[in-house]
Amino acid sequence: MRTEKEKMLAGQVYNPGQDEELMTELTACKAKCLRYNQLPSGAEKKELLKEILGQSGENCHIEPNFWCDYGWNIKVGNNFYANHNLTVLDAGGVTFGDNVFIGPDCGFYTSGHPLDAERRNTGLEYAYPITVGNNVWIGGGVRVVPGISIGDNSVIGAGSVVVKDIPANCVAAGSPCRVIREITEDDASSDLDWKSKRL
Numbered sequence: 751m752r753t754e755k756e757k758m759l760a761g762q763v764y765n766p767g768q769d770e771e772l773m774t775e776l777t778a779c780k781a782k783c784l785r786y787n788q789l790p791s792g793a794e795k796k797e798l799l800k801e802i803l804g805q806s807g808e809n810c811h812i813e814p815n816f817w818c819d820y821g822w823n824i825k826v827g828n829n830f831y832a833n834h835n836l837t838v839l840d841a842g843g844v845t846f847g848d849n850v851f852i853g854p855d856c857g858f859y860t861s862g863h864p865l866d867a868e869r870r871n872t873g874l875e876y877a878y879p880i881t882v883g884n885n886v887w888i889g890g891g892v893r894v895v896p897g898i899s900i901g902d903n904s905v906i907g908a909g910s911v912v913v914k915d916i917p918a919n920c921v922a923a924g925s926p927c928r929v930i931r932e933i934t935e936d937d938a939s940s941d942l943d944w945k946s947k948r949l
Contacts, residue, residue, distance in 0.1 A: 758841055758877055763864065766841070767873045772820075779821045787814040807848065812836055819861075827884065832856070842877030842896060850882055853890030853908060858882075862896045883918065892927075903933060 752760070754769035766772045782802050789795040800806050802821040807828035816836050818824060823840040827848035834854045838844050842860030860877045863870045878897035882888070886900055889908030900906065900916045907923025907930075916922045922929045 843879040847884035849885045
């Protein structure tokens with residue numbers, strides 16, 4: 751019979767409150783995040799971030815405050831930057847590619863709950879992975895829900911709620927987030943910001 755943690759990792763409905771290992775890991779990760787948020791910039795802070803994350807590339811920086819559930823289920827590529835108040839509910843696993851920039855107050859939520867109240871009230875939840883490709887820029891205040899992929903080179907406008915997959919090479923924005931236009935070669939030769947490009 752599978753443990754609740756095994757169910758979580760398999761994408762099945764599970765109850766984290768009924769798994770001692772999960773609860774221990776959750777508590778330990780929250781303590782590390784609290785310490786990370788209180789430390790000044792420096793070598794100790796960088797080392798602690800590597801300890802929190804399951805995988806991190808070169809030149810990875812997250813401004814405080816930063817919170818996640820387990821940490822070991824987050825993979826981060828090279829040249830990763832996240833501004834203040836990043837929240838990652840990583841039960842289902844969250845993967846960020848290389849050269850990802852994230853604005854302040856963003857959330858990546860792999861966890862959800864049953865729609866019917868009786869089951870939900872028992873503490874059941876599910877967790878589906880989130881994947882963010884390479885060279886992605888995510889504006890401030892963006893929320894990404896369980897099971898979403900964001901393709902390479904795309905830009906997500908500030909305040910968006912991403913409830914469907916976003917393809918590569920596009921600008922997407924809104925609540926719900928939708929593709930506004932493709933990113934073209936003209937964008938590479940322009941100094942204009944994304945709003946002035948007549949979205």
